């Protein structure tokens with residue numbers, strides 16, 4: 001069953017000669033419970049595509065159907081609610097709230113939806129990411145890698161049906177990076193959460209059963225059977 005469907009999606013930045021076709025007529029189907037990696041050179045459109053998939057950016061053309069809802073047709077307010085309930089997003093630049101401490105940042109998606117945070121699960125996530133003793137710290141009091149882990153915990157805490165992760169291991173040492181991958185794999189296998197991840201680290205691709213390669217705003221390759229066919 002499809003959890004995400006893109007049809008001829010186009011997103012352009014700038015005007016006239018400065019125009020960039022960041023995403024150019026992309027069509028894509030993502031199966032529920034699948035794990036997909038997106039690779040491609042800098043500027044090929046990976047982050048833009050991920051934000052469109054998650055309803056964070058509106059394309060000029062095409063449709064984005066997330067779990068049965070067409071994100072390009074509904075009102076912004078409803079789009080926000082759907083996103084909060086169904087989607088977890090790890091931003092390339094974290095997007096943490098500087099005035100909130102770690103725990104408050106992690107709990108924001110719950111409070112916005114009037115939901116009670118699942119403290120047991122959050123504690124488990126904090127232990128796996130070695131942040132358990134740093135719950136009261138503010139983002140600026142954490143290292144880049146710790147902030148990355150914090151962004152990952154925030155994205156996973158609500159147990160979203162679909163997790164978008166934009167280079168989630170970009171700032172981590174090899175070992176912590178592997179642990180984050182294990183955590184994402186665990187979420188995928190144990191809770192059937194669908195994962196769409198951008199990565200530059202080819203060693204992380206082993207866990208992805210499907211690999212998409214982007215170039216100049218298009219998906220130019222789609223390996224459905226994993227790394228051995230790359």
Ligand SMILES: Nc1ncnc2c1ncn2[C@@H]1O[C@H](COP(=O)(O)OP(=O)(O)OP(=O)(O)O)[C@@H](O)[C@H]1O
Nearest residue numbers: 013014020022040041042043044045046047048049
């Ligand atoms: N807000 C913006 N305004 C103008 N151009 C933008 C904007 N965001 C991205 N772009 C351009 O769109 C293209 C795709 O950018 P995008 O961030 O999606 O690439 P990426 O594949 O994620 O790159 P990286 O691997 O460096 O993160 C690039 O040419 C970029 O310069």
Ligand SMILES: [Mg+2]
Nearest residue numbers: 046047048092
């Ligand atoms: Mg990017």
